């Protein structure tokens with residue numbers, strides 16, 4: 001069908017008008033992208049995207065990701081026109097409290113918004129993650145007789161995204177993996193926020209993308225509806241086995257002559273010329289937030305057409321379910337919430353005399369869990385040999401094997417975390433990934449978004465303290481654990497022995513409303529065999545529990561996590577019958593328990609408390625109170641064998657005894 005360019009041009013003018021009016025009303029926002037990329041929006045939502053506005057989570061929809069999240073009014077205007085559940089009133093409430101149109105797009109808040117974006121570059125990582133998820137879904141669910149998944153992932157990104165390291169990490173990974181279900185549209189308007197882009201960039205982007213294994217489609221006029229349509233259709237039909245990037249030359253803030261094509265057009269600066277701009281666009285002076293009947297009618301007819309295609313797919317899906325009930329059951333598992341106690345039943349208890357690092361316990365625990373949860377996928381940033389989270393019965397995810405569940409990310413921690421977010425947004429597979437805990441700092445921006453967007457990503461981060469030993473302070477996290485504990489909606493679990501590790505993994509997989517970080521040791525720890533297995537497992541699920549109970553009136557409480565649990569238990573034996581040991585693998589889980597439970601573990605009548613953890617003292621004040629003592633490491637570590645480092649920095653039973661006395 002030929003493109004209805006006359007109508008789509010009107011839609012562009014009206015989408016521009018919605019952005020001008022919304023930004024003007026809010027007094028803040030970004031006009032540059034919604035105006036500069038209006039024609040791209042018109043082609044996507046008016047023709048190219050395979051979607052159904054009435055079923056925004058349709059499994060086989062094209063995913064559209066606005067990586068340049070500051071241009072949120074672009075998305076809101078086109079979602080409204082396309083017929084999503086987003087009214088003109090919602091657009092009038094742009095950036096207001098509890099609106100469906102927040103400053104930057106937020107997952108869960110607006111139908112049709114696939115990802116929370118705004119931190120530049122993240123969306124490209126998310127799109128790559130969705131492309132991975134799409135490839136896995138094709139391999140696991142398409143059959144010779146039925147094609148369930150044939151959708152594309154389309155991402156709109158600007159110069160800002162392209163300048164970010166995470167985008168280049170992710171694009172390099174996508175090129176290597178040959179993710180040909182991925183299309184990036186580069187809104188190359190040569191403008192960023194402060195200045196023209198040539199102040200800060202001069203590379204030949206096309207050559208760079210080609211060198212990374214992408215096909216580059218040049219679009220010299222990103223306002224030519226026919227040309228945009230041809231470029232997207234060429235990208236969708238490409239058979240090269242490579243991801244596609246369309247470099248679209250656009251004019252930022254097109255439609256506001258006073259600022260267009262300059263960095264003054266990026267933000268709300270153009271809004272003061274709004275009335276003249278609206279007149280220039282042919283919009284009625286007396287009707288703001290204007291959409292013509294003709295434009296609504298076009299999109300209504302287009303939606304009806306999309307729905308015919310959708311209904312055909314539903315028929316295919318129904319027949320597929322009947323023909324492949326085992327695959328259908330597997331696909332259904334995506335919306336099941338695993339129960340930690342049921343998962344723990346799959347994990348045999350460790351031998352009483354086991355002495356192993358919690359990373360090694362993690363390896364043993366991961367295998368039955370991966371068997372129980374076939375949609376669970378693993379990954380490591382070139383450290384499987386140390387993080388031990390390879391699914392042993394599975395293979396490497398690669399071009400020739402898209403069903404495999406181990407993803408080798410290379411040394412790209414930030415992209416790894418952003419790609420995991422993409423997999424999690426997609427909601428079919430359950431992503432986990434691994435590196436050394438200290439390299440949280442390389443992945444943190446994406447980890448923060450995971451918490452904000454309530455994504456159930458599991459981080460299996462090992463080498464969790466100065467117990468790393470000889471690699472020295474560059475590799476020894478001290479502030480890292482506490483810094484992640486500070487992120488809202490983020491569970492951090494630092495288990496102290498193999499059974500606590502089993503429960504930590506089960507807890508992480510049970511949590512489907514946010515991320516969980518598992519902090520695991522490099523060095524071996526004894527199995528705390530004097531404490532019943534059930535006590536350690538159930539106690540870990542609660543975040544903290546009484547590991548060793550006092551046998552006389554309570555005199556003092558020792559609180560420990562991870563590798564320091566063993567020291568607290570040894571010290572308690574010497575301190576006598578009035579000493580209690582509390583193991584606290586997860587502050588967040590403990591804080592979520594009832595007041596009665598918390599009081600039963602840490603009774604307010606006992607203020608004589610000592611906390612010990614091989615990390616900064618930061619959050620421990622809350623648990624030991626003003627009269628308590630904290631044995632912590634408020635400095636960087638040391639390069640030496642781990643026993644020497646631990647002793648030098650006071651992580652010993654003797655140090656606890658000295659503090660107690």
Ligand SMILES: Cc1ncc(C[n+]2csc(CCOP(=O)(O)OP(=O)(O)O)c2C)c(N)n1
Pocket residue numbers: 032033068070071118119120157158159160161187189191192193252266
């Ligand atoms: C990680 C990150 N750094 C900085 C910002 C603030 N910021 C928002 S938009 C922008 C400029 C982006 O330029 P570009 O992608 O070219 O967008 P355009 O000017 O074309 O709208 C900046 C620096 C941000 N959102 N995220």
